[in-house]
Amino acid sequence: MANVAKKVSWSGRDRDDDEDGRAGETTPLLNGTGPGAAGGVRQLTPSSFLRIGQLSNVDLNEDIHELQTELPRQRPNEIPHNEKLLSLKYESLDYDNSENQLFLEEERRINHAAFRTVEIKRWVICAMIGILTGLVACFIDIVVENLAGLKYRVVKDNIDKFTAKGGLSFSLLLWATLNASVVMVGSVIVAFIEPVAAGSGIPQIKCYLNGVKIPHVVRLKTLVIKVCGVILSVVGGLAVGKEGPMIHSGAVIAAGISQGRSTSLKRDFKIFEYFRRDTEKRDFVSAGAAAGVSAAFGAPVGGVLFSLEEGASFWNQFLTWRIFFASMISTFTLNSVLSVYHGNAWDLSSPGLINFGRFDSEKMGYTIQEIPIFIFMGVVGGILGALFNALNYWLTMFRIRYIHRPCLQVVEAMLVAAVTATVGFVMIYCSRDCQPIQGSSVAYPLQLFCADGEYNSMATAFFNTPEKSVVNLFHDPPGSYNPMTLGMFTLMYFFLACWTYGLTVSAGVFIPSLLIGAAWGRLFGISLSYLTKGSIWADPGKYALMGAAAQLGGIVRMTLSLTVIMMEATGNVTYGFPIMLVLMTAKIVGDYFVEGLYDMHIQLQSVPFLHWEAPVTSHSLTAREVMSTPVTCLRRIERVGTVVDILSDTSSNHNGFPVVESNPDTTQVAGLRGLILRSQLIVLLKHKVFVERANLSLVQRRLKLKDFRDAYPRFPPIQSIHVSQDERECMIDLSEFMNPSPYTVPQEASLPRVFKLFRALGLRHLVVVDNRNEVVGMVTRKDLARYRLGKEGLEELSLAQT
């Protein structure tokens, strides 16, 4: 199963166990004699951890990914994949600080000036994120431009040579082979080195910002593979864009810089140590994602809105302002470097990897009568988008079942590359649509069978990077394209793009969607112009833009951020209203049939993704029904052996443990005192923070927050901690390490209420208490993500260890 899941899943964990150096270290509960384990050991009953509440069929089993050693598993050839499943293997990010004594002491020690320094550091990091993201985007752009240019020149020369003397099949072979071999390299590095770098990375970043930890998603290695992968995919002529991956790249850059170290490179720069926790890291990753969008589309505001739409639960003005800063810097960097590269230094008018070109509101204005037409285009976009997603859904299911070996994946990618080249070639070959070369903006005009001074117009669409094709469709003067050409192109490209998305290559779906939409939009505009006898307002470029928006909206279903991205990429504010209408219509129509592409893929991964609100009809459920029981609690002063046993219990890999005060006199369970995390306990055990039972009055070893930060985020598994038999009988005082004020809800709270608290504060554990403040259950992400609004009302997903 793992083998199958790995290919589809973004983790590829199995392969990395050795790299992490843990798989071999499974020496649980060895009788080592640690520094804190001296004589005087007394027996303590195992009743010291409490199991409260009745056993339910659901196990509290948040994934303990970074902690647990992988066990070898059976690998079936086919898995029955079920979308009504929620995986237990994903860990949550903790957006809530564990406000324990150590933390409070540190915060209290820091004075106002020091906080200002921290704040300045945040800004510096954001500036660095922006600059680096911009530079990475430049790098991708320049390399793609040169390599693709080289490829097209070689193929063009070859075609030109063979057009005269016959034997164009050699040209086709050359083209297909070139594409396939480039894509092969791109696919191999992704499939064999870092599978999480496959695809656009947007679903992964959505999950991360939502609070789900996707393994390896923000590692340096992922970034390198992503960048190389996307260059090779685009150069390989696949129906992909280089924009989506920028978002992922930005996020990785942000995660790396903000932590001031790289685990992959084993370098710790000893800076920014204050930011080594989930809360801060996630904030920076938001900024990185925004910077990525900003660099990709020249849309700094769109980038901010993307990050907010996907990630923000709690809106914070300062954070948003910083995110915006990173976005702006990113666009500006890209703009400056590219302007220098293109020779017209200091002309900062081309922000973004894709630039839709100038839409002049005077030449291309719209009138109120066109609004219904735009809405109609939105409907078409919604339907076509839903079709795209449905096809891709079946394809993905097929891939999950049958194409799960890396080799097969590489072969599929090569096949797609060859087919894409072949389709393009055949289409160009069959097309008899010749256009005068003069005054056109085609980069590699293919003459083929056209008269001298003319070029094959189908080649503009196929014999070009998709970005350039989009801009051409937007801006070429009316009459540049034959309706037949556009129709055939739309049809072919639609299926190619659909087949391509989900391949094991690093590539985005934005540009192909825009291209499909622009093609049918332009076709629509031409038809309209024909129907209205060439009335002036039917400029095909304008309709190409609306078609592009409709198609993209129909596929990805983003709302506000996409509108703003489109507005910024066109540089025209007056187009905002029709674009919004088109996107809204496309979303409504599309949602009627099938989910958005990203959401679909997230669901296929069984990720416990939290939406904005609890399902509307879930008021009938209360915390009592959704919570997980029994909860493993710890006492404030606990026996080390008990702690080790609980942590080693693989049947219930809990990550958070309520700390309770059990009255020694009575058997009565007493109230909640705090919450402690597995990672904290691990660090405590590792540093031997405990005292002998006989000498409880002794002060146990003091730890600093730094000890916890150094271990973050890859805490060792419990099996790697050596605890001797003597040490097992020692006592550990959790008071100063536990969070003494965890958020709680009463059992009677309704699901929407629990959901709101959990989502708004970005929690990982929410303790359910009764009227006497006694722990009765625990709500974690998967308990909330399980409830979903299906076609027939509220439905509950089942949980599985896939």
Add this chain to the structure above:
Amino acid sequence: MANVAKKVSWSGRDRDDDEDGRAGETTPLLNGTGPGAAGGVRQLTPSSFLRIGQLSNVDLNEDIHELQTELPRQRPNEIPHNEKLLSLKYESLDYDNSENQLFLEEERRINHAAFRTVEIKRWVICAMIGILTGLVACFIDIVVENLAGLKYRVVKDNIDKFTAKGGLSFSLLLWATLNASVVMVGSVIVAFIEPVAAGSGIPQIKCYLNGVKIPHVVRLKTLVIKVCGVILSVVGGLAVGKEGPMIHSGAVIAAGISQGRSTSLKRDFKIFEYFRRDTEKRDFVSAGAAAGVSAAFGAPVGGVLFSLEEGASFWNQFLTWRIFFASMISTFTLNSVLSVYHGNAWDLSSPGLINFGRFDSEKMGYTIQEIPIFIFMGVVGGILGALFNALNYWLTMFRIRYIHRPCLQVVEAMLVAAVTATVGFVMIYCSRDCQPIQGSSVAYPLQLFCADGEYNSMATAFFNTPEKSVVNLFHDPPGSYNPMTLGMFTLMYFFLACWTYGLTVSAGVFIPSLLIGAAWGRLFGISLSYLTKGSIWADPGKYALMGAAAQLGGIVRMTLSLTVIMMEATGNVTYGFPIMLVLMTAKIVGDYFVEGLYDMHIQLQSVPFLHWEAPVTSHSLTAREVMSTPVTCLRRIERVGTVVDILSDTSSNHNGFPVVESNPDTTQVAGLRGLILRSQLIVLLKHKVFVERANLSLVQRRLKLKDFRDAYPRFPPIQSIHVSQDERECMIDLSEFMNPSPYTVPQEASLPRVFKLFRALGLRHLVVVDNRNEVVGMVTRKDLARYRLGKEGLEELSLAQT
């Protein structure tokens, strides 16, 4: 005191007691015999309400504005106004639904389809908000244009007449009288009818969105006065803009439409009853404010960001998308109507009341070398903005102390109007800056002493509505203005605008700020051009824009939203980066000296405004220290007399009461069971929802949610509820009306943690409990707003009943 406070405060409540029909109805505790008050009365000890914890010097005293009857107070002539004060008179909005049994039953009854209907209604309301806001903006624009045109024509004819034959003092007299009389009307309606309509309304809306209920702020009457007031102020030639008030207008429209009734008009349309609660209303008001910004500046995205920046605590995708929809509709409506009005129907290229005109990136691009210059302009803007705010602060203090009678306020407004006209006239008169009339875009060219075919260039700035002057400064070709003219104009207008802000007229500060900035920015550009020997990149228009941004940023200190508003108003995305840098610099520099104008005025009103985060150095405070004690608790089954006594206790006007289960056997206080609001108790008492003590088994009267919604938002005061002596001995069962799962925090939680919970969920009451879930205190808005980061670290504001 009240009299004084009223003028400054936005409430003007004192005046409205009669209107509300409550002041005369203070008949507390009358021995009426209500329907539920039959025989069999037993005595219940007053100990049935508990006072827990030690008495602190702070009284739990959230304002019960809508509930409490005003008592006549002494009115001193001067109040010692202290900015280190937090007023107790402001009530909080409750963004958290009271999830009691009635609510849950209703929500559970509603099926999926019904929820969809509710959702559709939300969209319809947003569309209506957008349309109406757009129409109101059109109305203001058209009326102002016509009236101002009329005025300028009359004055111009007069000046033209007297220039030749001498006696220009008559013209001055005419101009000043015209202005003063128009402003008098505008000031009278504001001062005597609805003082809350004074100013731009942005601070008030900021407070509302922050969760503070400002009396009368979203009433229909306020809207009418606001619209008329702003027209009269602008026509009266004051240094004001009509943009700020649009935000307030949009908010009022939203509040009105979403409730489906008008209390002012005493009409209830019986629609949208589902939305009659603070949560929903506040969401719609956000949309209204966004629509207002959108209509004012043609900046739909800026509008959304404004609403989010000011209001959002919990970001919700659907809500944001709806807000954006309202914004877009608003811009579109304005655009359509104005395009029809201006004759070029269906040309939708002029969105917004103010249109900065086309900034062509080709003609007016910027280079990287200019960035430091822009940053320098930001510094200048920050300093000038701080100066503006500091001056206005002293002026406001003066006004609070001495100009608190409506008559005086009207006189001051007239004086300012006359002085503005005089200054303008003198400046024009003294100016010898003549420009050729040909090719210029001046609406009312004053020839005065210029040669034929020329006009007085100072008149472009003064003899015009400020909006037009701004656009002229941005776009007039280089050489249109004499540096001397610009310098004098900046100086004069700076002081005039500063004097004008805070007058009892309805007017905004955006446009005057932009105008001041544009003037010195252009001057700066001219100097630069002179210094660099006319180098091409020193286009004065570009510098005027940056100056305008710097000045506005220095005064209002808005960040992201202002950047986006400026970007959208210029319609140029490439200017985003320098504008952001300028605004950021201006904010940093300005913040060093003094707060932003809006924040300053909010603070002068002693409003308990919650910022984004708790002060950074407040980790040393815990809930125990910030909470209010003692808390008045109610028992689940409580004696009616006790409830009435508690509600009538004017010394501690609590608004939320924890409901506890006190064990009848022991004296021990038992745990928290729920929370009930004053307004709910009032409705219960009004509907006589109680049973005789002897017949506790009897079912008490059932209420529906509708009963609570009908009373919303103006619940009657307790004094208007007649409870007979018999009824006092009845018992009331609060179980199904209380919120059984109020949010709680343990005593040990630090202030930032409490703050985060309170702010993120928009709470009004947060119960502090101990380890056994017993109530020990209550945290309300003012407990959190009290702590502020001053120059010397954390400071605590004192609370006062001002």
